[in-house]
Amino acid sequence: MPTFACHRCRQPLHLPSSLTEELTQSAYDVIEAESILLRKDRQPISAGESSKRRTTEGKDDEGKQDDDNLSPNNNALSSHLNLTKALFDMLSSTTPPSNWTPPTKSPLVSTTNARKVDQKERKRKARLPIGQHGNLLPAIDHPLCAECTNILLSVMETQLDELRRERDAYLAFEDEVKRRDVQDADEATQEEIDQLAEQSQKAQQELADAQRESDAVDIELEKLDEEEKRLEEEEKQFWQSYSALSLEASNLSAQRSSLQASLAQDKAQLNRLELTNVYNDAFSIGYDGGYATINGLRLGRMPNDQRGIEWSEINAAWGQTAFLLVTLARRVNIEFEEYKVHPIGSFSTVEKLGERKEIYELYGSGDWQLGRLLTDRRFDHAMVAFLECLRQLCVGVQGRDESVKLPHSIVRDKIGGASIRLQFGSDEIWTRALRNVLMTLKILLAWSINDAPDDDINGDLPNVE
Numbered sequence: 001m002p003t004f005a006c007h008r009c010r011q012p013l014h015l016p017s018s019l020t021e022e023l024t025q026s027a028y029d030v031i032e033a034e035s036i037l038l039r040k041d042r043q044p045i046s047a048g049e050s051s052k053r054r055t056t057e058g059k060d061d062e063g064k065q066d067d068d069n070l071s072p073n074n075n076a077l078s079s080h081l082n083l084t085k086a087l088f089d090m091l092s093s094t095t096p097p098s099n100w101t102p103p104t105k106s107p108l109v110s111t112t113n114a115r116k117v118d119q120k121e122r123k124r125k126a127r128l129p130i131g132q133h134g135n136l137l138p139a140i141d142h143p144l145c146a147e148c149t150n151i152l153l154s155v156m157e158t159q160l161d162e163l164r165r166e167r168d169a170y171l172a173f174e175d176e177v178k179r180r181d182v183q184d185a186d187e188a189t190q191e192e193i194d195q196l197a198e199q200s201q202k203a204q205q206e207l208a209d210a211q212r213e214s215d216a217v218d219i220e221l222e223k224l225d226e227e228e229k230r231l232e233e234e235e236k237q238f239w240q241s242y243s244a245l246s247l248e249a250s251n252l253s254a255q256r257s258s259l260q261a262s263l264a265q266d267k268a269q270l271n272r273l274e275l276t277n278v279y280n281d282a283f284s285i286g287y288d289g290g291y292a293t294i295n296g297l298r299l300g301r302m303p304n305d306q307r308g309i310e311w312s313e314i315n316a317a318w319g320q321t322a323f324l325l326v327t328l329a330r331r332v333n334i335e336f337e338e339y340k341v342h343p344i345g346s347f348s349t350v351e352k353l354g355e356r357k358e359i360y361e362l363y364g365s366g367d368w369q370l371g372r373l374l375t376d377r378r379f380d381h382a383m384v385a386f387l388e389c390l391r392q393l394c395v396g397v398q399g400r401d402e403s404v405k406l407p408h409s410i411v412r413d414k415i416g417g418a419s420i421r422l423q424f425g426s427d428e429i430w431t432r433a434l435r436n437v438l439m440t441l442k443i444l445l446a447w448s449i450n451d452a453p454d455d456d457i458n459g460d461l462p463n464v465e
Contacts, residue, residue, distance in 0.1 A: 006145040013143055277449050283324045285442040292435040294320045299438060300431030315346040315363035322348040322362055324441050325389060331448050334396040336389045350385040360385060364422070380421045384413045387420050390440060397444055404447055408436045415440070 004013040144152065284295050291298040291309075297317035298309050323343035329336065340351045341362075348362040360382035391410040398404050408416030418433035419425055 004143050006143065006148055008144055008148040011145055013145060279327070279445055279449055283320065283327070283441075283445060285438050285445075287435075290435075291431065292438040293317070294324070294438060300434045301427040302431060303427050311364050312346060318362050319343055319345040319348045321438065321441065322350075322386065324445065325386065325393065328441070328444050328448055329389070329393055332393075332397060332400070334393055336392055339385045339389050341386065341389055350382045350389075352385065362386060376423045380423050383420045383422070387413060387415060387437070390415075390437065393444060394440065397447060401447065404443075406440055406443060408440055410440075 005011060006013055282295075286293050288298055289305075290302060291300050293299065294317055297313055297320060299314060299317040299321065301309050301314070322341050326341050326343055338353055340353060342349045342351060346363055350360045350362055352358045352360070360378050362379070362382040364376065364379045387410060394406055394410065398406070413419050413421055415433055416436040418429050418436060420430065420433040420437070422430050
């Protein structure tokens with residue numbers, strides 16, 4: 001039967017009778033093979049050892065199978081051995097030295113010597129520092145004797161106490177760290193709570209301010225709504241007034257356009273009238289053959305004229321000539337001396353002023369009666385008086401404007417050397433004298449229109465008596 005020795009002190013071990021009595025040689029071989037295999041599994045395996053190990057395992061498996069076939073109690077023995085092996089594995093985890101061989105029983109080594117050796121070894125280990133006790137454990141393998149087991153237990157208890165103290169220190173440190181973290185977290189949380197409370201207070205204040213502003217805005221909106229309604233009403237009234245005024249303005253614009261058109265027409269007519277000389281239109285002096293005409297009426301008679309001018313035409317022409325003379329005198333503010341001309345159309349007269357007032361007829365007659373001689377005599381006096389008035393007008397005009405040049409001079413009853421008397425004279429000389437009269441009147445009329453000073457002009461027309 002194989003023997004066992006303590007792996008620490010190399011003392012032989014005596015197994016209990018429960019293990020030694022029931023084990024056979026084959027069972028011991030199985031236990032020893034499993035122990036060897038267990039140690040090899042704990043050691044590092046090289047490539048060569050791996051192949052050897054596989055060969056050995058194969059042989060062991062064959063032997064084991066043979067042993068199992070030889071003994072019927074192999075199953076119970078295997079379970080018991082597995083339990084014992086587990087106990088040994090708990091006590092050690094290292095493999096024995098490679099040069100170690102199991103010792104044989106020697107009757108010379110007693111139990112007392114083994115105890116002495118164990119006591120020396122225990123004292124030597126007791127003198128070692130606590131931190132070095134762990135170095136002994138890797139060299140210990142099972143099986144162990146009772147003394148070595150006690151030493152191992154004491155070392156493990158010492159290490160366990162150190163680990164417990166270290167654990168307690170770590171736990172205390174962890175508690176302190178947690179407490180500090182909690183305290184810091186509490187302080188940070190309190191600060192955050194204070195900040196949040198302050199922010200909440202500010203937010204509430206802002207909310208209250210916003211609410212007040214909202215109320216003020218609501219009131220303002222109500223006022224604005226009322227103002228909008230009022231403005232809409234005013235706008236409605238404004239557009240009504242605008243429509244009425246627009247219609248009125250349109251009517252006034254139409255009236256204005258009509259008045260502007262009328263004004264433009266009146267201005268155009270005024271311009272035409274300003275360009276038109278009323279005196280030229282009222283007294284148009286011209287020639288018709290050897291006769292001088294005024295407004296188309298011939299003044300004079302020719303002895304060889306077969307047309308035979310009527311006295312009615314001559315008298316009408318004298319009426320226009322008398323009216324022209326009076327008009328010119330009134331226009332240039334000249335009053336005649338000794339005579340006053342009364343233009344009465346075909347029956348115009350010349351009045352002699354003074355103590356003995358006489359009126360001479362400025363018209364003739366073609367009747368061959370006894371009284372014709374007296375009539376021609378009065379007609380001649382009227383024509384001479386008319387010529388005197390014409391002379392006074394010419395002198396007055398030349399006195400105001402020396403630039404006026406008259407083509408015919410007037411001396412008593414002659415103008416331009418031709419006598420104006422009809423009695424005891426010829427019709428040809430009389431007609432020439434009348435032609436000179438109308439020529440002189442035309443020059444005076446042109447001067448009064450164009451060159452006469454405004455201060456000397458009187459725009460009133462004389463009354464026709």
